[in-house]
Amino acid sequence: MLLCELASLIKQSRYVAALTGAGISTSAGIPDFRGANGLYATRRYDPERTFDIQWFDRDPSVFYAFARDFLNILSRIEPTDTHRALAQLERQHLLATVITQNIDGLHQKAGSEHVIELHGGFRYAHCRECGQGYELEELKPSIFAGKIPLCGSCSGVIKPDVVFYGESVQGMDEAIAHVRQASLLLVVGTSLTVYPAAMLPQLCPGTVVCIGYGTRETGVSGTEYIEKDIDAVFAELQHLLPRVS
Ligand SMILES: [Zn+2]
Numbered sequence: 001m002l003l004c005e006l007a008s009l010i011k012q013s014r015y016v017a018a019l020t021g022a023g024i025s026t027s028a029g030i031p032d033f034r035g036a037n038g039l040y041a042t043r044r045y046d047p048e049r050t051f052d053i054q055w056f057d058r059d060p061s062v063f064y065a066f067a068r069d070f071l072n073i074l075s076r077i078e079p080t081d082t083h084r085a086l087a088q089l090e091r092q093h094l095l096a097t098v099i100t101q102n103i104d105g106l107h108q109k110a111g112s113e114h115v116i117e118l119h120g121g122f123r124y125a126h127c128r129e130c131g132q133g134y135e136l137e138e139l140k141p142s143i144f145a146g147k148i149p150l151c152g153s154c155s156g157v158i159k160p161d162v163v164f165y166g167e168s169v170q171g172m173d174e175a176i177a178h179v180r181q182a183s184l185l186l187v188v189g190t191s192l193t194v195y196p197a198a199m200l201p202q203l204c205p206g207t208v209v210c211i212g213y214g215t216r217e218t219g220v221s222g223t224e225y226i227e228k229d230i231d232a233v234f235a236e237l238q239h240l241l242p243r244v245s
Contacts, residue, residue, distance in 0.1 A: 001209060001224040001225070001226055003226070003233060003236050003237060003240060004240055006209060006224075006226065006233075006237065007237055007240035007241050009184055009207065009209070010089070010094055010095075010184065010237070010241065011094065011241065013183040013184035013206065013207075014183045015096055015181050015182050015183050015184070015206075016089070016094060016095045016096060016182065016183070016184045016185075016186065017095070017096055017097050017098075017099060017178045017179055017182040017184075017185050017186070017204075018086055018095060018097070018098045018099065018185070018186040018187075018188055019099045019100075019101075019179075019185060019186070019187050019188065019190060019197065019200055019201070020086075020098060020099070020100045020101065020102060020107070020188045020189055020190060021100070021101045021102065021188070021189045021190025021191070021192075021194075021197075022101070022102060022189060022190070023188070023189025023190060023191070023212045023213075023214075023230060024080060024082045024083065024102070024106075024188050024189035024212075024230055025080070025083075025102055025104050025106055025189075026189075027080050027082075027230070027231050028077045028078065028079060028080045028083070028104075028106060029073065029076070029077040030073060030074075030077065030102075030104050030106075046062070048165075049062045049063075050062055050063055050066045051063070051162070051164045051165050052164060052165050052166060053164040053165065053166040053167055054166060056128075056157075056159060056164060057128065057157075060148050060157050060159070061148060063159075064143060064146075064148055064149075067122070067143055067160065068143050068144060068146070070122075071122065071136075071140070071143060071144075074104060074105070074122075077106075078109070079106045079107070079109050079110035080106070080230075080231055081231040081234055081235050081238075082188065082189070082230050082231050082233075082234040083106050083107055083109070083110035083112070084110045084111070085234035085235070085237060085238055086098055086107065086110070086112055086188075086234070087107070087110040087111035087112040088111075088238065089241075090111075090112055090113065090114065091111070092241075094241070096114065096178060096182075097114045097115070097116060097178045098112050098114065098115045098116070099115075099116045099118060099171075099175045099178065099179070099197070099200065100115060100116070100117055100118065100119075101118050101119050101190060101194060101197050102117075102119070103117065103119050103120060103121050103122065103162050103163075104121075105121050105122065105123060108123075116170075116171040116174055116175050116178070117170060117171065118163070118169045118170060118171060118172065118175060118196075118197050119162065119163040119169060119170070120160075120161045120162045120163040120170050121160075121161060121162060122136050122160045122161075122162060123135065123136050123161070124136070124160070124161045125139055125149070125158050125159060125160040125161060126158065126159060126161060127151035127153070127154060127156045127157070127158050127159075128156050128157050128158070128159050129151060129154045129155075129156025129157070130151060130153055130154040130156060132151050132152070132153050132154070134149075134151075134158055136160065139158060139160070169196060169197070172196060175197075175200060176200070176203060179200045179201075179203045179204050180203055180204070180205065181205075182204050182205070182206050183205075183206035183207070184206050184207050184209065185200075185201060185204040185206065185207070185208045185209070186209055186211060187201055187208060187209065187210040187211065187215070188210075188211045188212060188230060189211070189212045189230050190212075190215075191214055191215065192215075201220050201223070202220055204220065207222065207224065208220050208222070208223045208224070209223070209224045209225075209226065210223060210224070210225050210226070211226045211228070211230055211233050212226075212227070212228075212230045213227055213228070213229070214227075215227065
């Protein structure tokens with residue numbers, strides 16, 4: 001599909017949703033967790049332990065070592081052209097929602113207001129014992145000091161609301177509801193290998209357009225593919241959209 005065709009489609013579609021994955025944040029400086037240069041490979045985190053809820057309850061220091069490095073990276077990076085373009089589309093009422101598998105919060109940082117974070121994020125946290133809620137800012141001093149953040153009420157271990165293996169994804173019902181009414185679903189920077197997000201395109205009654213290198217078959221007939229650099233695609237779209245009617 002040509003970019004001018006995509007621009008026209010976005011303008012003409014009644015309801016547009018986007019599903020995003022790690023591929024949209026790599027150019028911001030967040031390594032794809034599972035890629036060759038991903039955090040797991042370069043920093044020697046063991047993904048089986050880092051995001052395993054049973055392991056966390058036994059020894060949260062494994063996760064917090066990762067969290068310290070990850071939050072350090074996050075504090076230094078900015079959203080990409082793609083994050084900004086998606087936020088702009090929302091402001092122009094051309095995009096209803098972003099459903100993301102990312103936990104980096106870059107969509108919100110770029111200005112997107114309606115974001116469903118299937119794998120949660122770091123902004124909020126809860127005590128594993130009593131459920132008391134916390135914000136990341138309250139946890140940061142402990143995390144950066146290499147300590148485990150503990151609950152002020154019960155001294156239980158606090159866990160950021162990132163979805164671990166063994167936990168349910170968040171907002172899946174809402175994500176399904178959006179995809180089911182989408183006349184256009186943009187699948188951006190995700191290889192659709194992680195379930196249940198990978199099944200979302202199959203629920204879309206409209207057109208599915210996969211953007212990025214290495215996109216795979218969605219299993220949906222009629223899916224369009226744009227195998228190009230994601231940031232280049234969205235930068236070009238920003239120029240094209242005002243011109244199409
Ligand atoms: Zn507590």
